[in-house]
Amino acid sequence: MALGPVIRRGSPRFGSSASRMLPQARIAGPMPWVIAIMIALTVMAAGAGLALSNVAANARAEIAGGVTVQVVEGAPSARERQAQRAVTFLTGREDVLSVRRVPDEELSALLEPWLGASISQSEAVPTPVLIDVRLSGPVTSRRLRDLRAELVREVPAARLDAQAGWLAPVFDAIRSLQYLAIGLVVLLALTSIAAVWLAARSALGSNRDTIEVIHHLGGTDGQIARIFQRSIGMDALLGGAAGLALGVGAMFVLGQQFAGLGSGLVAGGALSLLDWLAITAVPLAGVLLAILTARITVTGALRRML
Amino acid sequence: MSEAGDSIVQFDNVGLRYGTDREVLSDISFTLYPGSFYFLTGASGAGKTSMLKLLYLAQRPTRGAISMFGHDLITQPRKSLPNFRRRIGTVFQDFRLITHLSAFDNVALPLRISGMGETEIQKPVADMLEWVGLSHRSHARPATLSGGEQQRVAIARAVIARPEILVADEPTGNVDPEMAVKLLRLFEALNRLGTTVVVATHDVHLLRKVPDSLIMRLDKGKLSDPTGALRYPPKRDIPRREVQP
Numbered sequence: 001m002a003l004g005p006v007i008r009r010g011s012p013r014f015g016s017s018a019s020r021m022l023p024q025a026r027i028a029g030p031m032p033w034v035i036a037i038m039i040a041l042t043v044m045a046a047g048a049g050l051a052l053s054n055v056a057a058n059a060r061a062e063i064a065g066g067v068t069v070q071v072v073e074g075a076p077s078a079r080e081r082q083a084q085r086a087v088t089f090l091t092g093r094e095d096v097l098s099v100r101r102v103p104d105e106e107l108s109a110l111l112e113p114w115l116g117a118s119i120s121q122s123e124a125v126p127t128p129v130l131i132d133v134r135l136s137g138p139v140t141s142r143r144l145r146d147l148r149a150e151l152v153r154e155v156p157a158a159r160l161d162a163q164a165g166w167l168a169p170v171f172d173a174i175r176s177l178q179y180l181a182i183g184l185v186v187l188l189a190l191t192s193i194a195a196v197w198l199a200a201r202s203a204l205g206s207n208r209d210t211i212e213v214i215h216h217l218g219g220t221d222g223q224i225a226r227i228f229q230r231s232i233g234m235d236a237l238l239g240g241a242a243g244l245a246l247g248v249g250a251m252f253v254l255g256q257q258f259a260g261l262g263s264g265l266v267a268g269g270a271l272s273l274l275d276w277l278a279i280t281a282v283p284l285a286g287v288l289l290a291i292l293t294a295r296i297t298v299t300g301a302l303r304r305m306l
Numbered sequence: 307m308s309e310a311g312d313s314i315v316q317f318d319n320v321g322l323r324y325g326t327d328r329e330v331l332s333d334i335s336f337t338l339y340p341g342s343f344y345f346l347t348g349a350s351g352a353g354k355t356s357m358l359k360l361l362y363l364a365q366r367p368t369r370g371a372i373s374m375f376g377h378d379l380i381t382q383p384r385k386s387l388p389n390f391r392r393r394i395g396t397v398f399q400d401f402r403l404i405t406h407l408s409a410f411d412n413v414a415l416p417l418r419i420s421g422m423g424e425t426e427i428q429k430p431v432a433d434m435l436e437w438v439g440l441s442h443r444s445h446a447r448p449a450t451l452s453g454g455e456q457q458r459v460a461i462a463r464a465v466i467a468r469p470e471i472l473v474a475d476e477p478t479g480n481v482d483p484e485m486a487v488k489l490l491r492l493f494e495a496l497n498r499l500g501t502t503v504v505v506a507t508h509d510v511h512l513l514r515k516v517p518d519s520l521i522m523r524l525d526k527g528k529l530s531d532p533t534g535a536l537r538y539p540p541k542r543d544i545p546r547r548e549v550q551p
Contacts, residue, residue: 021404021407022406023406209402209404209405210404212402213402213403213404213415214415214419215391216362216363216364216391216396216398216402217391217392217396217415217416217419217463218388218389218390218391218392218394218416218419218420219388219419220385220388221385223419303384306363306364306365306366306384306387
């Protein structure tokens with residue numbers, strides 16, 4: 001009979017046999033499905049957060065430096081004269097990048113849903129002339145006040161507003177939704193940690209005899225922890241892949257529906273390649289989190305044994 | 307503490323209690339030299355299993371000192387204990403086989419824990435299973451094995467890594483007399499190679515089958531040693547330890 005060689009010291013790895021040390025339930029067990037649901041929800045929350053961030057960034061870029069001039073004058077000929085004077089005044093300034101008078105047809109189309117086609121295209125209800133102006137650099141309140149004063153001296157019927165001012169409540173709402181998405185991602189991560197912790201505790205309890213035997217035969221805490229890490233890591237990987245597929249599928253369907261709205265603001269929420277990479281990293285982060293949680297849980301429990 | 311010398315294990319006034327109960331072991335002192343063969347006897351509840359737990363490092367004593375392999379175990383940090391345990395083979399009274407692993411995988415466990423590769427373990431495990439007469443059951447799970455077969459797997463697992471100390475709790479309790487003698491011969495073979503063997507048993511017939519063995523008798527948690535031969539045993543020639551290929 002050949003007997004074994006001298007025992008090696010330290011904490012060698014089990015290698016491929018580690019997967020056999022614990023009975024594996026895999027998809028028959030609840031763990032991969034719990035992780036799949038968590039990852040799917042996290043992917044959706046992260047996707048929503050990133051889309052909102054893109055909406056806000058695009059809208060901000062679009063209206064940065066933007067001001068709107070209204071020429072409010074009842075008499076059509078006076079309104080036209082003052083509008084032309086305003087365009088001339090603004091075009092001549094060095095701090096103005098572009099001046100665009102909104103065509104009357106476009107204005108009528110904007111008002112048509114509220115006033116109807118016949119009224120919006122007639123002079124029955126006088127509509128102001130709108131001039132879309134883009135300034136170089138940010139629009140500060142002092143700059144806006146100075147420009148307004150100069151413009152009104154030239155064009156008494158002119159009113160001037162920063163575009164960012166109109167959209168401030170929209171930006172506030174978007175920011176709140178972003179915070180909500182971040183909060184959801186954090187809560188889901190904490191819930192995932194709790195679920196993995198409970199699963200590791202349960203696995204520890206149901207495999208106590210196996211752990212004790214490995215411990216008595218000279219298995220180190222690191223070796224035993226690696227068995228659990230491997231087992232829970234595999235569950236997390238399966239769950240993460242399923243969760244990513246579910247989350248991305250849901251985002252795709254929602255994206256199609258939002259794209260159907262045809263809104264410029266919503267179109268600005270399209271996800272970039274970097275965003276998709278960040279979303280793909282969610283299940284990977286979930287796997288790492290599960291492995292780390294399993295290790296901390298198992299080594300903590302093992303320290304209570306001699 | 308008395309002179310440890312070349313001893314492999316030394317207990318000095320060791321006491322053990324569980325919680326706040328009375329001591330299950332009191333003032334235990336003995337010295338084991340490499341290559342010695344001991345039977346640990348005593349009535350049920352005398353403290354045999356508790357003594358073995360101290361020997362295979364499942365418990366720390368509540369008082370006294372234990373030295374093993376030349377190291378004071380009381381002051382050893384917890385993280386160094388696995389290296390000690392790998393030098394001790396243990397046959398548990400209730401076998402403690404891992405139920406979802408085959409007989410082969412159960413026997414291979416100590417080698418895998420020690421980091422041996424899958425190709426390296428195949429032959430020694432197959433040889434060991436053949437030796438205990440279970441090569442035809444190598445893929446069987448413990449639940450499908452008889453009590454005697456489970457015990458043989460447990461023994462094979464305990465000796466596969468050729469431990470320096472073998473601790474066995476009633477190792478022949480579930481096997482027929484013929485297999486009991488065969489297993490005892492395996493323990494003797496290991497003992498001749500230098501392994502110190504401690505076998506806890508009720509079977510008085512077994513004691514006669516190993517002529518050079520010493521007897522440790524426990525009575526109500528105390529070790530009977532009227533001549534001091536257990537505490538200060540005469541030094542023996544240490545058998546040459548050979549590692550077979």
